Amino acid sequence: MAEHGMNGFVLGVDVGGTKVAAGLVDRQGKIHVQTRTPMAAVGDPAAGLRAVTSAIDLVSRRSPSEQPQGTIRAIGICCPGPLDPIAGRVINPPNLPCWRDYPLAAEVADIYHLPVKLDNDANAAALAEARWGAGRGSKNVFYATIGTGIGTGIVLEGKLYHGRTGAAGEGGHLSIDYRGPRCGCGKAGCIEAYASGPALARRTRERLASGRASKLLPLAKWRIEAVTSEMLGEAYGAGDRLAAEILEETVELLCAWLGNLVDLLDPDVIIMGGGVAVMLQPFLGKIRQQLPQWAINSRSREIPLVMAHYGADAGIAGGAALCSDVIE
Amino acid sequence: MAEHGMNGFVLGVDVGGTKVAAGLVDRQGKIHVQTRTPMAAVGDPAAGLRAVTSAIDLVSRRSPSEQPQGTIRAIGICCPGPLDPIAGRVINPPNLPCWRDYPLAAEVADIYHLPVKLDNDANAAALAEARWGAGRGSKNVFYATIGTGIGTGIVLEGKLYHGRTGAAGEGGHLSIDYRGPRCGCGKAGCIEAYASGPALARRTRERLASGRASKLLPLAKWRIEAVTSEMLGEAYGAGDRLAAEILEETVELLCAWLGNLVDLLDPDVIIMGGGVAVMLQPFLGKIRQQLPQWAINSRSREIPLVMAHYGADAGIAGGAALCSDVIE
Numbered sequence: 001m002a003e004h005g006m007n008g009f010v011l012g013v014d015v016g017g018t019k020v021a022a023g024l025v026d027r028q029g030k031i032h033v034q035t036r037t038p039m040a041a042v043g044d045p046a047a048g049l050r051a052v053t054s055a056i057d058l059v060s061r062r063s064p065s066e067q068p069q070g071t072i073r074a075i076g077i078c079c080p081g082p083l084d085p086i087a088g089r090v091i092n093p094p095n096l097p098c099w100r101d102y103p104l105a106a107e108v109a110d111i112y113h114l115p116v117k118l119d120n121d122a123n124a125a126a127l128a129e130a131r132w133g134a135g136r137g138s139k140n141v142f143y144a145t146i147g148t149g150i151g152t153g154i155v156l157e158g159k160l161y162h163g164r165t166g167a168a169g170e171g172g173h174l175s176i177d178y179r180g181p182r183c184g185c186g187k188a189g190c191i192e193a194y195a196s197g198p199a200l201a202r203r204t205r206e207r208l209a210s211g212r213a214s215k216l217l218p219l220a221k222w223r224i225e226a227v228t229s230e231m232l233g234e235a236y237g238a239g240d241r242l243a244a245e246i247l248e249e250t251v252e253l254l255c256a257w258l259g260n261l262v263d264l265l266d267p268d269v270i271i272m273g274g275g276v277a278v279m280l281q282p283f284l285g286k287i288r289q290q291l292p293q294w295a296i297n298s299r300s301r302e303i304p305l306v307m308a309h310y311g312a313d314a315g316i317a318g319g320a321a322l323c324s325d326v327i328e
Numbered sequence: 329m330a331e332h333g334m335n336g337f338v339l340g341v342d343v344g345g346t347k348v349a350a351g352l353v354d355r356q357g358k359i360h361v362q363t364r365t366p367m368a369a370v371g372d373p374a375a376g377l378r379a380v381t382s383a384i385d386l387v388s389r390r391s392p393s394e395q396p397q398g399t400i401r402a403i404g405i406c407c408p409g410p411l412d413p414i415a416g417r418v419i420n421p422p423n424l425p426c427w428r429d430y431p432l433a434a435e436v437a438d439i440y441h442l443p444v445k446l447d448n449d450a451n452a453a454a455l456a457e458a459r460w461g462a463g464r465g466s467k468n469v470f471y472a473t474i475g476t477g478i479g480t481g482i483v484l485e486g487k488l489y490h491g492r493t494g495a496a497g498e499g500g501h502l503s504i505d506y507r508g509p510r511c512g513c514g515k516a517g518c519i520e521a522y523a524s525g526p527a528l529a530r531r532t533r534e535r536l537a538s539g540r541a542s543k544l545l546p547l548a549k550w551r552i553e554a555v556t557s558e559m560l561g562e563a564y565g566a567g568d569r570l571a572a573e574i575l576e577e578t579v580e581l582l583c584a585w586l587g588n589l590v591d592l593l594d595p596d597v598i599i600m601g602g603g604v605a606v607m608l609q610p611f612l613g614k615i616r617q618q619l620p621q622w623a624i625n626s627r628s629r630e631i632p633l634v635m636a637h638y639g640a641d642a643g644i645a646g647g648a649a650l651c652s653d654v655i656e
Contacts, residue, residue, distance in 0.1 A: 082626065140491060140492065154592075156484065156489070161484070162594070163468060163593055163594025163595065164468060164594045164595060164596050164627075164630075164631065165594055165625070165627050165630075166594075167591075167594045167624075167625045167626070167627065168591075168592065168593055168594035169592065170591040170592065170625070171591075171592055173591045173624045174588045174591065174592060175504060175584060175587070175588055175622075176503060176504070176505070176506045176517075177504070177505045177506060177507065177508075177517075178504045178505060178580075178581065178584035178622075179505065180505075185624045186621070186624070187587065187621075187622060187623075187624060188584075189504075189505075252506075253506065256503060256506035256516075259503070259515065260502045260503055260588075261592075263495075263496075263498040263499075263501050263502065264482075264496065264497065264498065264499055264502060264589075264592065265491055265496055266490070266491025266492045266493055266494075266495045266496035267491065267492060268492050293514070293515075294503075294506075294515060295515075296498055296501045296513045296514070296515060297493070297495045297498070298410065298495070299492075299493050299495065302492075302493075303492065
């Protein structure tokens with residue numbers, strides 16, 4: 001039995017370019033109270049730190065009636081990379097210009113006298129899914145969040161796999177075509193350059209520009225440049241041929257990518273989250289069906305391909321998961 | 329200090345389509361005595377087993393003068409896949425038609441009353457390199473043997489990474505072009521379909537068939553279909569333009585592939601072995617130089633890219649490495 005003090009909470013913090021969210025998370029991964037404050041993305045490092053501490057203060061000093069019983073035992077922070085999870089330093093995220101090689105974990109630990117862990121969004125969310133979410137009970141988990149970018153995290157034997165410098169698990173930048181479209185990262189043919197939200201929109205606009213008819217045109221008020229990936233889901237729902245074509249091609253591209261991951265990692269489960277993954281949910285059966293053609297692993301069809309448990313709260317749960325071992 | 333009995337040997341067995349090699353290996357990974365016998369690749373399972381046991385008997389019952397001091401404490405066998413390293417079963421290797429879902433490890437253990445481990449060639453060689461060879465002292469190792477095929481193995485925290493079913497680490501079948509040339513495995517654009525020996529020969533023959541002049545033509549006695557990958561090295565050494573072109577393209581293809589592996593695994597070291605890797609040795613500097621363009625990992629240039637320590641003996645060392653923990 002755990003002693004009394006073990007039944008505490010961990011505080012998960014999700015730092016984004018425009019907001020900081022924080023929440024108290026229990027040992028079952030349940031988020032009890034949470035808050036959201038604006039992020040001082042521009043400005044000096046201290047301003048960025050103040051945004052983080054005000055979210056922490058808000059969520060940890062709520063009125064006693066709102067506060068769940070138990071002590072806060074650690075703080076886990078996730079934020080956009082690149083960062084060094086081992087040293088707890090933010091390196092130079094484009095979306096967080098306030099920090100450049102900044103020891104965020106140490107600064108927060110100094111203020112609250114608590115253990116503090118730091119990792120990137122996708123790694124943190126992968127760990128939350130492995131520990132408490134759609135991967136609960138699995139040893140080896142591959143997690144992907146498909147949205148504005150494609151972030152991935154690898155959990156092996158229940159622990160985040162970081163590699164030599166903490167830069168492992170960048171599956172969104174696995175190239176499936178070395179001569180493919182240029183990715184924002186500089187590489188060619190990364191799956192992010194095919195299947196992220198902006199990439200879906202780009203592929204759709206290219207097709208429209210070549211003169212294809214589509215329900216997407218009225219949706220975008222006949223301005224091709226205004227077409228977004230979200231509209232694809234809507235147009236597909238309304239029976240649009242072009243939208244179906246783009247999404248079906250995306251299924252094939254994702255299968256080529258996931259097949260590579262299966263052949264390398266043979267995971268216990270593949271978990272997909274993020275806005276594009278939600279939009280692709282009607283195609284999940286198709287991905288499961290086609291994946292074996294893209295993997296030499298003869299038992300790939302046994303690997304569950306499931307939707308993430310945490311949605312918008314993935315960052316809070318992820319931050320908390322980074323230090324969940326202290327309340328186990 | 330290890331007790332007397334700990335200073336023993338492990339017996340490594342390398343089962344191939346036409347021969348079985350076996351050797352005694354000490355705790356430093358040194359191969360002391362070794363032997364080689366023909367493999368009864370065709371015929372019944374018992375004939376295959378007899379070929380293995382005769383190699384084991386030959387190497388373990390040498391005359392006392394030849395025999396190193398110490399006891400054989402375990403037997404490790406590597407053979408072509410697919411196989412199940414967890415259950416110790418050979419599944420259905422095309423090159424070993426004598427065995428179909430055959431419990432090789434259990435059969436050998438029954439005969440010698442010793443612990444027996446089984447794994448595929450590339451995994452076993454990866455472990456030998458990590459433990460005793462070019463990756464000694466590294467925690468996370470990516471190993472590739474580039475020859476008739478491309479076999480790879482992943483060692484994490486000093487142990488082989490097997491994944492859910494033992495089918496992980498098939499890096500040779502990572503596709504770098506989902507619309508690329510068909511691989512023997514059925515997938516498209518696997519690095520094996522670009523950079524294995526037969527793939528190099530195919531790419532060269534295509535260029536020759538389109539009318540390119542080359543020193544390869546006299547080497548192959550003007551029969552394009554007789555061009556082999558080995559001739560490429562020879563022609564390159566003699567200053568042939570086409571050979572240089574093919575090998576330089578191969579550098580780029582390997583960089584695209586290794587960049588993916590670096591972004592996913594961020595290993596401590598990358599080790600390359602096999603005939604094609606040896607032929608590409610003059611290009612090792614170029615690969616090191618170009619790899620950072622194919623990885624988003626900002627510290628990829630720090631990752632050592634080195635040649636394998638074990639050459640033709642990789643199978644014996646690999647087999648031994650599978651059970652080297654018993655003599656540690």
